[in-house]
Amino acid sequence: MTIWKAPWFWSWAAGALAFAATLLLTDGRNGGDLLSAALTFASFSAIVGIGQMFVITLGPGNVDLSIPASMTLAGTLSLKFMGGDAALIVPGLMVALGVGFGAGVFNYLLIRLLRIPPIIATLSASFIFQSIAIWSNRGLRIKPPQSLSDFTTGATLGVPNLALVALVLAVIAWVILDRSIFGRWLSAFGQNERAARLSGVPIEGVRALTYIGCATLAGLTGFLLASFSGGAALNMGTEYLLVSIAVVVIGGSSIAGGNSNVPGIWGGALFMFLIVSMLNSYGLGAGVRLIVTGGIIIGIVAAASKKGARA
Amino acid sequence: MNARFRILLPIASLAVLLAATFYMQPRAMSYFGLNLLFNLAVPIALATVAQMMIIMVNDIDLSVGTFVSFVACVTATYLNDAPLIGALILLAAIAGYAAIGALIELRQLPAIVVTLGMSFVWGGLAILILPSPGGTAPTWIRTIMTVKPPLVPMAIVASVLIAVIAHLLIMRTSSGALLRAVGGNARAVARSGWSLVRLKAAAYGLAGVFGAASGICLVGLTTSADANIALRYTLLSIAGVILGGGEFTGGRISPVGAVIGALTLALAGSFLSFMRLSPDWQIGAQGAILILVLSVRLLFARSNRKKGAAQ
Numbered sequence: 001m002t003i004w005k006a007p008w009f010w011s012w013a014a015g016a017l018a019f020a021a022t023l024l025l026t027d028g029r030n031g032g033d034l035l036s037a038a039l040t041f042a043s044f045s046a047i048v049g050i051g052q053m054f055v056i057t058l059g060p061g062n063v064d065l066s067i068p069a070s071m072t073l074a075g076t077l078s079l080k081f082m083g084g085d086a087a088l089i090v091p092g093l094m095v096a097l098g099v100g101f102g103a104g105v106f107n108y109l110l111i112r113l114l115r116i117p118p119i120i121a122t123l124s125a126s127f128i129f130q131s132i133a134i135w136s137n138r139g140l141r142i143k144p145p146q147s148l149s150d151f152t153t154g155a156t157l158g159v160p161n162l163a164l165v166a167l168v169l170a171v172i173a174w175v176i177l178d179r180s181i182f183g184r185w186l187s188a189f190g191q192n193e194r195a196a197r198l199s200g201v202p203i204e205g206v207r208a209l210t211y212i213g214c215a216t217l218a219g220l221t222g223f224l225l226a227s228f229s230g231g232a233a234l235n236m237g238t239e240y241l242l243v244s245i246a247v248v249v250i251g252g253s254s255i256a257g258g259n260s261n262v263p264g265i266w267g268g269a270l271f272m273f274l275i276v277s278m279l280n281s282y283g284l285g286a287g288v289r290l291i292v293t294g295g296i297i298i299g300i301v302a303a304a305s306k307k308g309a310r311a
Numbered sequence: 312m313n314a315r316f317r318i319l320l321p322i323a324s325l326a327v328l329l330a331a332t333f334y335m336q337p338r339a340m341s342y343f344g345l346n347l348l349f350n351l352a353v354p355i356a357l358a359t360v361a362q363m364m365i366i367m368v369n370d371i372d373l374s375v376g377t378f379v380s381f382v383a384c385v386t387a388t389y390l391n392d393a394p395l396i397g398a399l400i401l402l403a404a405i406a407g408y409a410a411i412g413a414l415i416e417l418r419q420l421p422a423i424v425v426t427l428g429m430s431f432v433w434g435g436l437a438i439l440i441l442p443s444p445g446g447t448a449p450t451w452i453r454t455i456m457t458v459k460p461p462l463v464p465m466a467i468v469a470s471v472l473i474a475v476i477a478h479l480l481i482m483r484t485s486s487g488a489l490l491r492a493v494g495g496n497a498r499a500v501a502r503s504g505w506s507l508v509r510l511k512a513a514a515y516g517l518a519g520v521f522g523a524a525s526g527i528c529l530v531g532l533t534t535s536a537d538a539n540i541a542l543r544y545t546l547l548s549i550a551g552v553i554l555g556g557g558e559f560t561g562g563r564i565s566p567v568g569a570v571i572g573a574l575t576l577a578l579a580g581s582f583l584s585f586m587r588l589s590p591d592w593q594i595g596a597q598g599a600i601l602i603l604v605l606s607v608r609l610l611f612a613r614s615n616r617k618k619g620a621a622q
Contacts, residue, residue, distance in 0.1 A: 130594050242430065291436060291439075294430065
C-alpha cells in the first residue's frame, strides 16, 4: 500500500502543513516550543479520541457523549481525594480511573437494560455525572500535588511526559485493535452486528468493554488535565466532546464504524491543535478560528466520502 | 407503538410533574405562577421542534444550540438596529441550514459530524457578531413575549400554537408525510421518483426556521444575548424529542409530543427549585427524569409486545 493511500496520511499531512504555515510566520523560530506544546495538548485529545474511536467503531449510533462529564467528574473527585498530598498520587489515579470505570459501567447498563440508543444513554448519564461534579466541586479549586503537577508539565529527553503517556496508550490501543481477537470482534461488530453475533462474537461483552474502556480513558484524561492545569474546573471537559469526535473523523476512521486506525488519532489531535495555533499566530480572533475549524471538519468528511465512493 | 399510544406517555409525564409541582408549591397554581414555570419553555419547545425535523429524517443535529445562540446574537444586534439586514442574515442562515441538508444527502455524509462542524461555524459567527454579552431585543418581540392574554399565560398559548403548527405541517400535509417517509424508507421514496436531496434540504430548512424562531423568542425573554446563550439547547432538544415519544429512526416522531417533552424539561427545573433541591442537581435531575421516562416506555413496550404475542 502506498503511504498516501493510508487512511491516516491526510491528517498527518494537514498537521504538518499547519505546522509549516505557523513557522513561516515566525521565520522558523520557536519551532521546538510549538512542537512540544502541540504534543502536550494533542495528548489530551488523543487519549479521549482513542476511547471515542473504539466506541464509534461499534457502528452507527454509537458515540459517547458523556466524555466531558466523565472527565470533569474524575478530575474533580481525584484532586479532592488527593488534597494536594503527594503520597496519595497513586490512589488518586486509581480514584480517577475508578470514576471513569464506573461511568462506563453506568453508560453500558443504560444501553443494555433500557435498550435506549447510546446517544441518549450517554447524554442522560452525562447530566448526572455533571451534577455530581458540580455538587462535589462547590467552586473550590484544589491544587494537585506539586510532584504530579511537575510531572504533567515536565518533559523527559525533550519529549513532554504527557505525550509519552499518550503514545504508550496509543501503542496499546493499536495492539488491541490490530493484533488481538478483541480488535477483530470490535471490527466485526461494527461492520455487521447480526453477522458478528451469529458467528459467535460475544457482542455484549465487546460492547460493555468498549464503553467502559472509553469512559476509563476519559477519567484518566480528566486526571491528567486537572493536574496539568493546576486544578479541576467544571467546564474543563466541554471542548473535548467535539474534539474527541473530530480527531476520529479527521484521522480517517470510518464514522459508520467497523474500520478504525490509531495513527490517525494522533494526526488528527496534532492537527486540531496546530490549526488553532496557526490561526492564532496569524492574529485571527476566536470567531474566525471556530469558523475555520468547523469548515475544515466538514471539508475533510466531504473529501473523504468522495474517496470512499470511488473505492 | 402506534401514534395514539405514543402521545400518552409524554402527557402523563408532564401531568405527573405538574401535579407534583402544584403539591409542593400550591401558589404556582395561578396565572402568574404558570407563566413563571413555563416562561423559558417557549424557545426550548421551538428548538426541540427544530431538532425533531432532523431526527425525522434519521439524522441528528449537534448544532441546534450554537445556531440558536447565533440567531439570538443577530436578533439583539442587526435585527434591532437594521431590521432589513437582520432579516436577510437570518434568511441566509436558514438557507445555509437547507444547504447543509442537501450536502449531507448529496455526499452521503454522516450528519452527526457535519452538524458538529457547523456548530463550530455558528459559534464562530456568533462571536464575530457579538464578541461580548449585550445587545438589545427589538421592541416588537419583547412586546410579543411579554403580552398577557386573558385566562391563559402567554407561554402556554405559544406552546399550544407551536404544537398545532408543527402538527399540521408534519402530520397533516402530503409533504409532511413525504418527509417522514424519508426517515421510514428513504430508498422507497427515491424509487418512486422524489428527490432525496430536495427533501433533506426541506427538512433541514424547516429545522432552520424553527431554530431561528427559537433564537428570536429567547432574546424576547432575556432582552439581551451572548454567544453562549443557548449552548445547552443541543442536548435539551434531543432529550425533548425523545421524551416526547420520538424515535431515532424510522421517521417516527410526534410534534405535539416534542413540545410536551420540552415543557416537561423546562418544568423539571422549576420543580426542583420548589423542592429546595440545590441548583447543583438540576441538570442531573433532568438526566434522571429522562432515564425514568425511558424506563417506563420500555415497560409499556414490553407489555404491548406480550399482548401482541398472546393474540
